[in-house]
Amino acid sequence: MLSYWETKHFFDYDLVVVGSGFVGLSTAIHFKKKNPKASVLVLERGIFPTGASTKNAGFACFGSLTEILDDFWQMTQEEVVKLVERRYQGITAIRDKFGDKALAYRHSYGYELLEKEQTSALDQMSDINKLLKPIFKKDVFSHVKKKERFGFSDSIQTIVKNGFEGELDPGKYMNELWGLTQKSGIRILTGVSVVEINKDDGIVIAEDAAGEGVYEFKANQVAICTNAFTQKLWKESEIEPGRGLILLSEPLNFKIPWKGSFHLDKGYVYFRELDGRLLLGGARNMDKGEENSTNFSVNPKIKAHLQQLATNVIFPGKEFNWETEWTGIMAFGNKKSPLIQKVGKKAAAAVRLGGMGVAIGWQVGKELASLLSSD
Ligand SMILES: Cc1cc2nc3c(=O)[nH]c(=O)nc-3n(C[C@H](O)[C@H](O)[C@H](O)COP(=O)(O)OP(=O)(O)OC[C@H]3O[C@@H](n4cnc5c(N)ncnc54)[C@H](O)[C@@H]3O)c2cc1C
The missing domain is CATH 3.30.9.10 (D-Amino Acid Oxidase, subunit A, domain 2)
Known part of the structure; x- marks a missing residue:
């Protein structure tokens, strides 16, 4: 059961980013730079990124x-x-x-x-x-x-x-991104698995790792940065x-x-x-x-x-x-280049990073942030 304070302060954002790998954090950082007053939340299902960004060869x-x-x-x-x-x-x-x-x-x-x-x-x-x-x-x-x-x-x-x-050392790169998200005033919540996104209304439904409940976040925009795990949230994608x-x-x-x-x-x-x-x-x-x-x-x-x-x-x-x-x-996917596109009135995705996210994750986040900021 949520308290009055939790309901009032923790669920409404200008941007909710799903996934805290290189792309998710880069998107959040670039968006915040372009929109300094915006409230930005990153939701990550793992204790830290659990896909490719801290598992790669550097x-x-x-x-x-x-x-x-x-x-x-x-x-x-x-x-x-x-x-x-x-x-x-x-x-x-x-x-x-x-x-x-x-x-x-x-x-x-x-x-x-x-x-x-x-x-x-x-x-x-x-x-x-x-x-x-x-x-x-x-x-x-x-x-x-x-x-x-x-x-x-x-x-x-x-x-x-x-x-x-x-x-390079991908762990050190991640440390730098974490440092910058903190400095920029971006909130990251970990152990939160997003189960559904209403892409036209900006509603993000998530479960916590403790199994305590299902939560509904509201956002003006949602960024899907879940790379290999995208099918679950965007079924039409061919990732x-x-x-x-x-x-x-x-x-x-x-x-x-x-x-x-x-x-x-x-x-x-x-x-x-x-x-x-x-x-x-x-x-x-x-x-x-x-x-x-x-x-x-x-x-x-x-x-x-x-x-x-x-x-x-x-x-x-x-x-x-x-x-x-x-x-x-x-x-x-069917192309080797990353897929960066709108996927609903209030959502956009940057996924399909292949084996090159160390090199282009930051840039891809910048491009997604520009797409989201142009609305
Ligand atoms: C073994 C290996 C070696 C590699 N070597 C290199 C290399 O040397 N050089 C190079 O350039 N690239 C390399 N890569 C590729 C590179 O690591 C990736 O392209 C890059 O990390 C992708 O970043 P991302 O943010 O898109 O995805 P990820 O890092 O996978 O981030 C996606 C995040 O979304 C989270 N997530 C997923 N679903 C949900 C959900 N429903 N709710 C909440 N959170 C969710 C995941 O937990 C994950 O943290 C390698 C990859 C691997 C696996």
Whole structure:
């Protein structure tokens, strides 16, 4: 039962944001900046964001050579270039806003390992460099001639370097966003699961984790930032979940002969050094059907594949143990770019961040805030 004070002060807002990942918090912050007098509430079902934003690998990346080439099968040239530009601008924007130190950003470059059957990608490297020149002013991709110094297995025929990528700590990025929401006077309630949104009236129905009851929030506008979990609240959307697995080794007792963020298999597999350990993740493409899930469990087939890659390809002949593993859930759809649109008289959504929310979450939140503010 609610008190008079609770009913009077806690349920009416100018904006209610559902979901407190990178996109939800970025939306709230940008909206509040544009509308300083507005009351803004963020509702999050987890104790902290429980989707992808604090479960990811922390690559500040915009696409490896083979990933970009692969994109041409689904997107026009213009769309591919636009997406790369958006991702790169997104990375630059968060580095400018929060600073490299706060994000633990390391500009350690991106690398892609090519096996024999992928080396034909090199033939198109200079064309892709030409295509991206207007954005970067320099060549993005270059061929690493002395691949031996990385110590990978002989199955790796060649390595392509991307001079514009880096890596960061997603937990630190989240801390920065939390700090800014607090400073901006935005209220965040956690342990609140939204079960229904009336998108024309701005009514948001939610349940609390304690199972104490069902609550009705009222908003002039509602922002749906639930990414992989969007179907529940916006049934017509064609958002599909995609699970991602990450393995982390124990501290390694040998020196890692490389640094940077590495990709394999058209970007599906990725790895980096983290606090003297190996962080290795991805390989969703090994069992796409099973990975189309919002369940956070670990797929043993994918885990085994990643472990094999680690011992056979990344550190051949070296011994080490795994310390921990976790999964996160991404969102995909019929296009690779994010979906930002009105979904009712009083609601709009920004979802379908794919595997690139570190890079573009902040920017996507800004775009959603502009859409909401224009009403
Ligand atoms: C394993 C993995 C590795 C990745 N690696 C990278 C990377 O290296 N670089 C990169 O750029 N991107 C990476 N990504 C993708 C990136 O993490 C996502 O694109 C980004 O975090 C999406 O942010 P979001 O705010 O849209 O979604 P989320 O972070 O998923 O936030 C959505 C939030 O909504 C909440 N929610 C859902 N339903 C409800 C409800 N009904 N009521 C209340 N709250 C609700 C969820 O709990 C969640 O906190 C990776 C993702 C995964 C899973």
